[in-house]
Amino acid sequence: EAGVAQSPRYKIIEKRQSVAFWCNPISGHATLYWYQQILGQGPKLLIQFQNNGVVDDSQLPKDRFSAERLKGVDSTLKIQPAKLEDSAVYLCASSQLAPGELFFGEGSRLTVL
């Protein structure tokens, strides 16, 4: 069974630039999550999708972050414009049930200079 795919693995940008991350969950998993993990902190949920609908985006900084999940499969997370404090690992995860066991991708490490 193929795991959760994420890209890019690494990205370095300057502040005020934009960046997008892509996630392809495990086939058949209805629930998809984006987590932000800042160094020294635990992963923090940014947004949770059930199929292509948003279940929880209460911790998503909506002035600069956006996410979509078209057709209930792949998802993209965008940051525009980026700030220094956005430097983090962005983890995508999926699950069959919400929230059963999460299956994570390898993460996208963002460095904002």
Place this chain on the structure above:
Amino acid sequence: ILNVEQSPQSLHVQEGDSTNFTCSFPSSNFYALHWYRWETAKSPEALFVMTLNGDEKKKGRISATLNTKEGYSYLYIKGSQPEDSATYLCASRGSGANNLFFGTGTRLTVIP
């Protein structure tokens, strides 16, 4: 938002030693407790999902216990090996909630 705490933050042990870490979480409205292992440059991987008070789960040399009344879980590793070196994350879900709240993790280094 649930406050999930883990201790210690980091730990160095010698190969062959046994070790354990703690995860504490709000005991009210508890639903489930997850443990994940996150090796450097890899995906976090689920170890256990626990829901019942007194539950004990085991996978090889790793085991976990759960006390929902007092709000804590222990993760034990018996006879640590270098390949056990990783960050161990716990996460709690409250009843009626859809998402998990993670602790900051315990970073384990096993010295050969």
